Amino acid sequence: MAEVDKEKCVGCGACVQTCPEGAVTIGEDGKAKVDQEKCKNCGRCVEVCPMQAITKTEEEATEENE
Numbered sequence: 001m002a003e004v005d006k007e008k009c010v011g012c013g014a015c016v017q018t019c020p021e022g023a024v025t026i027g028e029d030g031k032a033k034v035d036q037e038k039c040k041n042c043g044r045c046v047e048v049c050p051m052q053a054i055t056k057t058e059e060e061a062t063e064e065n066e
């Protein structure tokens with residue numbers, strides 16, 4: 001599933017428009033968030049994010065500290 005690094009997200013909304021599942025929304029904090037129930041892990045939001053704020057958690061992505 002995709003996950004948003006809120007430290008990096010600038011709330012541009014590109015991922016929201018890109019997600020075919022409507023899984024990404026901008027939360028009250030102005031940052032993107034992924035509805036894990038809807039996310040199909042297609043990776044489109046990962047590609048479109050200009051800030052590299054979204055990662056797919058099932059890849060061996062290097063987990064940065066929270």
Ligand code: SF4
Pocket residue numbers: 001002018019020021022023024034038039040041042043044045046
């Ligand atoms: S990985 Fe695909 S389905 Fe999941 S939030 Fe990103 S664009 Fe949407």
Ligand code: SF4
Pocket residue numbers: 004008009010011012013014015016031032048049050051052053054
């Ligand atoms: S594309 Fe990236 S920076 Fe823009 S709202 Fe989505 S997660 Fe945030």
